[in-house]
Amino acid sequence: MKNNLKIQESPLFWPAHIDGKVLLVLDETLIPAKVKYIKVRNTKEAVQVIREMKTRAFGQFLVVLNTFLLELENGRALSPEALVQKLQATAEALNKSRPTFPFAEVTSVVTGWAQAALAQQQDIKTFVSKNVHGYLQGIRYRRLERVQKIAELIKNGDSVLTHCNVSGELAMAAKICQQQKKKIRFFATETRPYLQGTKLTCWELKKMGADVTLIADNAVGSVMADGLVNKVIVGSDRSCANGDFANKIGTYQIAVLAKEFEIPFYVLTQPSSKIACGEDIPIEIRDEKELLNFERKPITKAKVKGFYPGFDVVSHELITQAVAINAGQ
Amino acid sequence: MQDNKNNIILIQGMVDESLFDLLKERGEINVFILEGRPRLKAANILSKELNKRQITPTLIADNMAGFLFKRNLVKEVWVSYQKVDKKGARCDTGALVLGVLGKRHQVPVNLYPAAAQKGAQGKQSDILSFNGVRVAPKGVKGYVPLTDWVPAKYISKVHSCGCCC
Numbered sequence: 001m002k003n004n005l006k007i008q009e010s011p012l013f014w015p016a017h018i019d020g021k022v023l024l025v026l027d028e029t030l031i032p033a034k035v036k037y038i039k040v041r042n043t044k045e046a047v048q049v050i051r052e053m054k055t056r057a058f059g060q061f062l063v064v065l066n067t068f069l070l071e072l073e074n075g076r077a078l079s080p081e082a083l084v085q086k087l088q089a090t091a092e093a094l095n096k097s098r099p100t101f102p103f104a105e106v107t108s109v110v111t112g113w114a115q116a117a118l119a120q121q122q123d124i125k126t127f128v129s130k131n132v133h134g135y136l137q138g139i140r141y142r143r144l145e146r147v148q149k150i151a152e153l154i155k156n157g158d159s160v161l162t163h164c165n166v167s168g169e170l171a172m173a174a175k176i177c178q179q180q181k182k183k184i185r186f187f188a189t190e191t192r193p194y195l196q197g198t199k200l201t202c203w204e205l206k207k208m209g210a211d212v213t214l215i216a217d218n219a220v221g222s223v224m225a226d227g228l229v230n231k232v233i234v235g236s237d238r239s240c241a242n243g244d245f246a247n248k249i250g251t252y253q254i255a256v257l258a259k260e261f262e263i264p265f266y267v268l269t270q271p272s273s274k275i276a277c278g279e280d281i282p283i284e285i286r287d288e289k290e291l292l293n294f295e296r297k298p299i300t301k302a303k304v305k306g307f308y309p310g311f312d313v314v315s316h317e318l319i320t321q322a323v324a325i326n327a328g329q
Numbered sequence: 330m331q332d333n334k335n336n337i338i339l340i341q342g343m344v345d346e347s348l349f350d351l352l353k354e355r356g357e358i359n360v361f362i363l364e365g366r367p368r369l370k371a372a373n374i375l376s377k378e379l380n381k382r383q384i385t386p387t388l389i390a391d392n393m394a395g396f397l398f399k400r401n402l403v404k405e406v407w408v409s410y411q412k413v414d415k416k417g418a419r420c421d422t423g424a425l426v427l428g429v430l431g432k433r434h435q436v437p438v439n440l441y442p443a444a445a446q447k448g449a450q451g452k453q454s455d456i457l458s459f460n461g462v463r464v465a466p467k468g469v470k471g472y473v474p475l476t477d478w479v480p481a482k483y484i485s486k487v488h489s490c491g492c493c494c
Contacts, residue, residue, distance in 0.1 A: 032466035163392075187472070190456065192366065192390035195464055198457075202469045213470045214456055216366035217392035218341075221425030222474040250392025252399055253426055260429045291390060294460045299369055302376030305387040307361070309396045 007147055008175050010204040011035060013168025014140070015055055016062035021073060023066045027054045029194070032203040042074060043067055043090045050097040053194060057235060058167035060101050061139075064094050065132050068110045072125045080117075083124050087114045099282040100246055100311045102238050105274055109135070142325045143169065146268065149323055150233065151176035153266060154184055159229045161187045161220070164248035165196045166235035166268055171204035178209060185211040187229055191248060192217055193291045193308065217250055224261040232258045232265045239269045243316030244278030252312035255319070264320040271324050278313035286310050333402045337361050339394060340386075342409030342421030343370055343444045346378045347490045353382045360386045363394060363423060367455035367473060374444075391423055398434045406431050408479070409443035413487050417480040421447065428483030437485035447475040 015026035023046070024037035038054055040046050046067040050060055067090060075086045091107035110128060117127035150173035154160060162170055170186075177184050186205055191197035198214055205212040215223060223229050232254060236245040245267055258265040275281060288306030292298060338352060338360045352360065360379060365371030372388055379386045389397070397403050408424040418424075418440055431438035451473030457465040465471070 189392070190366070190459075190464075192364070192392055195459060198459075198464050198469075199466075203466045206466050206468055213472045214465055215472050216422070216456055217390065218363065218366060218423030218426060219472065219474050221429065222422060222477050223472070225425060225478065226474075228472075249390070249396060251395075253392065253395030253430060256395060256433055257426060257429050260433075292388065295462055297460060299364070299460050300372040300376055300388070302373060303380050303385050304362075304372070304376050305385060307387050307389050307393070309393060312396055313399065 007144060007172050008208065010168035010171045010207065012059075012165065012200060012204050013143070013172060014062065015059040015167070016066055018066055018069055021070075023063065023070055025049050025055050025063060026059065028056065028059065028196075028200060029054055031199050040067070041070060043071060043093050046070075047093050047097045050094075056196075057165065057237060058143075060098075060103070061106060062136075064103060064106050065110065065136060067094065069129060069132055072129055076125060080124050084111075084114045084118050087111055087128070099284045100237055102272060102274065105272060139325075146323060146325050147172045147176065150268070151180070153233070153323065154182065154231070156182040156184070158182075158184045158231055159187065160184065161189070161223065161229040161232045161254070161263075162201060163189045163197060163232075163234050163250055163254055164191045165200040165204075166233070168204060169235075169268060170201070170233060171208045171210065174205055174210040175208040185213070187213050187215055187223055189215055189217050189220060189250065189254070191250060193294075196248070220254055221257055224257050224263055230263060232263055233268070234266070235268045236270070237311060238275070238281055239272050239322075240275045240277050240281065241273040242277045243319065243322065244281075244313060245269055245319075245322075246278065246281045246283070246311045246313050249309055249312050252314050255314045259318050265318060266321050266323055267314070267319055269322045269324050271322075278315060281311075281313055283313070284310040333359060335401055335404050337397060337403050339363070339397065339403050339406045339427070340371070340375065340408075341365075341394075341406065341423050341427050343374065344407060344409040344441045345444045345490050348407060348441045349378055349382050349384070353384065358384055360384055361397065362386045362388055363391050364388055365421075365423070366391055367451060369460065394427055395430055398430045398436065401434070403434070403436045406436060406438045407441050408438065410440045410479075410487070411443050411446055411476060413440065415481065417478055418484060418487065419476050420479050422474050422477050424479050425477035425483070428479045431485070432483050438483060440479075440484055440487045442488075442490050449475060451475045
């Protein structure tokens with residue numbers, strides 16, 4: 001690690017891990033009220049935590065890889081051929097869980113290892129497990145490197161606007177900035193309808209001792225026009241060969257406003273060339289009930305319909321700089 | 330959603346209800362409303378006014394307008410204003426977002442009088458809760474601007490009550 005600096009981790013940086021024979025997944029929907037982990041034992045339960053958005057963004061990636069470890073253990077009595085089939089079925093179920101995140105790009109790597117082990121007559125469980133653990137370690141190292149890059153990007157006196165939640169990295173960068181005596185502040189959009197900005201970003205930035213102010217999603221223009229922010233940093237769920245990316249709904253209008261007000265717009269990406277451009281990214285349209293109700297209570301008594309697209313696509317020309325992580329094996 | 334191509338009337342802010350009579354006269358039924366955080370007044374009051382005119386609006390969160398613009402779904406935008414002069418208008422918060430999006434996507438942005446005047450700032454506590462439930466962690470500050478200044482370059486037309494032609 002650069003400068004041998006010890007980085008304090010946010011719980012959202014690595015929100016899922018294997019503990020014995022279960023996968024523990026941080027239930028992000030309960031934060032900030034509770035820090036509670038859900039026990040996941042198999043593919044069905046893994047798909048459920050993803051679909052119900054108990055975890056999201058990088059957490060989904062961890063759930064995917066660790067679910068293969070669970071199924072390798074669950075299928076230890078199976079023949080090599082049957083075990084490969086089981087892993088293939090796991091991949092297919094995970095790929096169908098939500099449409100926008102590139103699940104197939106991750107699962108195909110793991111099923112490729114299983115096929116290779118079968119072809120080489122190696123022990124599939126040992127071979128695939130070793131590769132999954134190595135892959136995770138590599139990703140962890142590269143994400144920690146990126147935290148350093150984000151900290152370098154943030155200068156003394158900066159006021160950073162962020163949207164939704166970038167899975168620990170921004171909060172950890174904020175901590176490094178503090179250690180470097182930089183005076184910085186953050187504005188977080190609340191990020192309706194799940195309020196990840198309010199519940200996750202504010203929570204983890206506060207835990208790191210950062211100065212954070214919450215705004216409504218409709219106040220972005222106001223803070224930009226009034227000069228209250230001088231940088232935007234957001235995450236991404238999927239990247240394209242031409243540099244376009246998909247991220248939480250609301251990101252597009254923030255990017256357009258940043259361009260209009262000449263505010264640098266940075267995105268944390270996982271480069272991929274599997275999709276040519278943003279128009280090809282499938283966008284998840286979620287149930288209107290998630291928008292029209294909050295904690296099981298309707299937000300209006302009027303007769304209304306709802307429309308809830310889960311993600312936005314941002315064109316590459318709106319990006320000042322992509323802060324990339326190499327997601328290779 | 331593709332059926333909505335350039336067909337959506339997007340409304341932002343607490344416009345005077347007379348706008349809905351005019352839209353009804355024009356036969357506009359595909360009305361989308363931004364919910365209007367922090368107090369969700371648009372979701373509650375405007376939706377009920379539209380219901381009275383047999384229009385069932387589609388509600389979206391305040392961060393979803395960009396999606397509609399990017400997919401060329403928006404026909405025109407109506408935002409509420411408090412005051413207007415040659416340089417621009419003081420509008421309910423969120424209007425600037427729609428003004429900039431309208432300019433980028435060449436969608437007309439119409440100003441219509443607001444139902445009521447607002448102060449400059451709302452209460453911090455409003456943004457720390459949602460629908461009456463505290464959602465923000467302890468110690469987090471809130472910033473609640475209630476109006477945006479929208480420069481004239483983002484405004485297509487300013488209307489007065491009862492006139493949208």
